[in-house]
Amino acid sequence: MRHSPQILHLIQGTTQGVLFSWERETFGEKEWQQLYNYPSYGASLLIQDMGSPELGRVYSLHGEYRFFFLDRKLNLKAGLGAGYIPNTYDPIENPRNTAYGSSFTASILFGLEYRFQRLFDLPLDFKVGTFLVHYSNGKTKSPNTSTNNYGLQAGLNYNLSETKKEYNTSSLEPISKDWTWDILAASGANDSGIWGEANEAFLTLTTSVNKRLSHRSGLSLGLDAFFTPSVKTFIQYRAAAFPELDNFQGDEDWRRVGLFLGHELYLGGWSVMSQIGYYVYYPIDYLNREYIKVGLRRYITDKFYVSIVLKSHYSKAEAIEYGIGIRL
Structure with a gap:
């Protein structure tokens, strides 16, 4: 395509x-x-x-x-x-x-x-x-x-053999719809988009409040803090190679903070998560100010989970985040 x-x-x-x-x-x-x-x-x-x-x-x-x-x-x-x-x-x-x-x-x-x-x-x-x-x-x-x-x-x-299929239609157990609070730490490695540059490890810290809506879904509102050294590498490279394009000095802050609204689709012990975010702290123009996250969570217990998430800016991927979180 x-x-x-x-x-x-x-x-x-x-x-x-x-x-x-x-x-x-x-x-x-x-x-x-x-x-x-x-x-x-x-x-x-x-x-x-x-x-x-x-x-x-x-x-x-x-x-x-x-x-x-x-x-x-x-x-x-x-x-x-x-x-x-x-x-x-x-x-x-x-x-x-x-x-x-x-x-x-x-x-x-x-x-x-x-x-x-x-x-x-x-x-x-x-x-x-x-x-x-x-x-x-x-x-x-x-x-x-x-x-x-x-x-x-x-x-x-x-079909080599045909048997009558019997589906269980028992009533569903009620679920708690109380508000919860998440704390999540995620990491991985990415590069600045400059070909030939080495990967650099990053850290993402996330906190959110969540509301379970039904057996199938829930909503969340939260904050992301991104500590991505590859953005620092990008700033320094552009300041040295193309100073006329961005007017970078090379010492700009490379950290970002985003506010997001998320949805979680529950599939038993798994869930599919999707988020739309906006950087409220955005010291330099890097990719786009809006970002998207989509991924999977696996609940180890009712309170602990692990996740794998793709972060992108529309069609431009930035990182794959591997996380561990707690729900209180």
Whole structure:
């Protein structure tokens, strides 16, 4: 997909690959399965030739959920995982690969599928759909223009055995909707966006107040404090190399503070979080003043959780944050 002028020279043909998948159905043994119409879950391995010698192949492994609609004829698959790229950017050996700066990358997979069931009154289904695969390292290492690969799919499915499926429809236990308070510390490594610069570790401190709205969702309002040394490297580089562009002196404050509004979608012990933020302390113009966070949380107990989050400024990724938090 031509999402950036920097990758036009890399789009040389269609991609080819093979996808191996394992999937398991749910029948409502857990409450969250009933809430989401008994989704299935599984894993997949995708081996993909990206259609140009500069990009080469990507090997990615995903964890997936499949959600069903319209009497289970329509389904949405969402997968998140990691990919391995043997043929990355190299200033001498592979300078034209402006998409992949690191050997390891995040991999996101979405698929939408419609199934026509029991053709000719046989245990035979026909399915048709579309998919999107996104590879990006979240600015862990530049260049990171990333790629988006989309396509159509069609196929036949034959059920080797047919058994009546019984779904649990027990009543849901009530949940507490009290206000809570979160404290979260997250870290990782990124670079300034200057090709050839080393990664630098960063620290993000977050606090928020939260309100559970239902079994499915909750809202939060909070503050982020970003301590990102790669921003300091960016300031010093621009001050030395392009002083006329930004009027940087080289000693500007590189720290930022943001105010955010967030949403959390609960899936049992997991949750999908999304946040929209705005820097209330923004001493220099770096990327954009608005930022977005999307990611996953895994609750170890009712109070402790770990998280993985992608922070971006619209389409420009800044970092992947690995965090640990407590909810009081």
